[in-house]
Amino acid sequence: MARIIVVTSGKGGVGKTTTSASISTGLAKRGHKTVVIDFDVGLRNLDLIMNCERRVVYDFVNVIQGEATLNQALIRDKRVDTLYILPASQTREKEALTKEGVEKVINELSERFDYIVCDSPAGIEHGALMALYYADEAVVVTNPEVSSVRDSDRILGILQSKSRRAEMGQDPVKEHLLLTRYNPDRVNRGEMLSVADVEEILAIPLLGVIPESQIVLNASNQGLPVILEEDSDAGQAYEDAVARLLGEEREHRFMSSQKKGFFSRMFKGG
Amino acid sequence: MSETAIPGVKHCFQLKSASVSMTALELYFFDDGEFESTLRDKISQAPGFFKDIPLIISLEKYEGLSSELDFFKIIGTCRRYSIHVIGVRGGNDDQRRLARGASLALLPGGNQRDREIDTVPEAETTGAADSPTPARVESHREPAPAKIINQPVRSGQQVYAPAGDLIVLAPVQAGAEVLAAGNVHVYGPLRGRALAGIHGSEHARVFCQSLEAELVSIAGHYKISEDLQDNGWKTAVQIQLRDDLLVVTPLEKA
Numbered sequence: 001m002a003r004i005i006v007v008t009s010g011k012g013g014v015g016k017t018t019t020s021a022s023i024s025t026g027l028a029k030r031g032h033k034t035v036v037i038d039f040d041v042g043l044r045n046l047d048l049i050m051n052c053e054r055r056v057v058y059d060f061v062n063v064i065q066g067e068a069t070l071n072q073a074l075i076r077d078k079r080v081d082t083l084y085i086l087p088a089s090q091t092r093e094k095e096a097l098t099k100e101g102v103e104k105v106i107n108e109l110s111e112r113f114d115y116i117v118c119d120s121p122a123g124i125e126h127g128a129l130m131a132l133y134y135a136d137e138a139v140v141v142t143n144p145e146v147s148s149v150r151d152s153d154r155i156l157g158i159l160q161s162k163s164r165r166a167e168m169g170q171d172p173v174k175e176h177l178l179l180t181r182y183n184p185d186r187v188n189r190g191e192m193l194s195v196a197d198v199e200e201i202l203a204i205p206l207l208g209v210i211p212e213s214q215i216v217l218n219a220s221n222q223g224l225p226v227i228l229e230e231d232s233d234a235g236q237a238y239e240d241a242v243a244r245l246l247g248e249e250r251e252h253r254f255m256s257s258q259k260k261g262f263f264s265r266m267f268k269g270g
Numbered sequence: 271m272s273e274t275a276i277p278g279v280k281h282c283f284q285l286k287s288a289s290v291s292m293t294a295l296e297l298y299f300f301d302d303g304e305f306e307s308t309l310r311d312k313i314s315q316a317p318g319f320f321k322d323i324p325l326i327i328s329l330e331k332y333e334g335l336s337s338e339l340d341f342f343k344i345i346g347t348c349r350r351y352s353i354h355v356i357g358v359r360g361g362n363d364d365q366r367r368l369a370r371g372a373s374l375a376l377l378p379g380g381n382q383r384d385r386e387i388d389t390v391p392e393a394e395t396t397g398a399a400d401s402p403t404p405a406r407v408e409s410h411r412e413p414a415p416a417k418i419i420n421q422p423v424r425s426g427q428q429v430y431a432p433a434g435d436l437i438v439l440a441p442v443q444a445g446a447e448v449l450a451a452g453n454v455h456v457y458g459p460l461r462g463r464a465l466a467g468i469h470g471s472e473h474a475r476v477f478c479q480s481l482e483a484e485l486v487s488i489a490g491h492y493k494i495s496e497d498l499q500d501n502g503w504k505t506a507v508q509i510q511l512r513d514d515l516l517v518v519t520p521l522e523k524a
Contacts, residue, residue: 157424
């Protein structure tokens with residue numbers, strides 16, 4: 001049985017797809033058979049970030065509607081060979097994701113994979129509900145600002161009430177907070193909420209803090225999951241997050257301002 | 271536009287929702303003679319208390335035959351002791367038809383909490399102080415249990431305690447709402463909306479570890495966040511109703 005992880009947030013543009021790409025790649029790099037599903041039917045992005053958009057023939061909705069088999073729709077990643085992508089349909093509506101259809105696909109994937117990562121669309125409508133319904137764990141992607149925190153709180157409430165685990169009365173979905181676009185300088189200037197603020201408000205365990213970085217943007221544009229940028233702070237932060245997701249203890253990094261070098265201290269006073 | 275909102279026109283009356291505490295007589299069976307002697311006995315314990323009170327007849331525990339229920343006799347007997355029977359609660363269709371025939375109001379049955387009437391005002395009880403064990407009108411009942419929530423109440427969620435208190439051992443987040451017929455206790459920050467005494471209990475209170483609420487209401491009297499900022503904001507407080515005003519006071523460390 002696979003472990004099903006939903007990457008969700010409520011709010012759009014906070015880094016769900018970037019996170020889905022990096023977490024699934026990170027799990028696969030460690031040898032776990034992993035599949036990442038794009039639930040954002042109609043606005044698909046994951047294939048771009050995973051650089052496989054030119055290889056999409058069949059998609060998730062085709063499989064649900066019986067127009068293609070899972071094998072025809074799954075795309076094997078070119079960089080990590082234990083990673084597969086199930087792309088979203090660009091031309092359908094989100095209502096094409098029926099509960100029974102999604103369950104059938106997830107059950108089938110469950111037999112072949114160790115981890116199923118579900119990349120949720122923004123919002124709290126049907127697509128997002130389908131993405132989180134079957135989840136065992138949830139990575140709640142949050143930016144350090146008030147409206148993102150509020151939306152994350154909303155999605156946490158939905159995880160507790162509308163997921164399969166909630167409906168069946170099983171153990172609740174395991175929740176993780178992933179703080180993205182974190183900029184310690186702006187926190188110090190009072191322009192952003194701090195890690196402590198967000199943790200205090202949401203009251204769920206912190207999986208990781210991904211620093212705001214040009215590298216994330218560049219990697220996305222090149223179709224490279226940022227976790228593969230192993231020298232970058234953002235890449236390392238995702239690597240840490242994956243390790244923690246698998247139960248390793250790692251100290252949190254990238255949460256305070258970087259120390260300035262000797263010269264910048266000399267010339268900028270400090 | 272509703273009629274009451276037309277300015278300059280003074281209507282004869284206005285209908286308002288009212289919530290009144292009343293005495294219920296829980297009837298187990300009916301026998302004219304026994305009814306009167308029991309009533310006389312009860313009244314003799316506190317004569318002032320029962321003078322001109324409204325009374326409802328509760329049929330929820332009635333075990334006698336419906337045909338034995340003579341509401342006209344009940345009304346007449348009560349009237350002799352200056353008690354006004356105004357309606358019945360519960361009962362089956364036959365019993366309710368009889369009650370209607372006697373021009374009594376029909377109240378829905380249900381699990382309303384009834385307190386036993388042994389809390390007769392002090393001045394009244396002194397007269398009957400020599401009776402060793404005060405007779406009880408009803409059998410003992412458990413108070414409505416408090417509803418206890420261990421998880422944070424998240425934005426968009428609503429938690430409702432329809433009968434008793436609500437106790438939340440976690441934060442109540444912005445955009446969440448907690449409601450209770452009784453008191454609301456939040457052993458965490460209260461960031462959302464808290465409504466206590468929603469059935470009109472003006473004695474209900476709101477307690478919280480950190481007042482950061484969007485709205486606090488007691489028995490329909492409310493204050494919004496803006497008006498709460500000046501007093502006790504982000505500290506442990508209790509909020510209660512005094513002379514129709516919400517009063518915030520700090521929770522002193524014992």
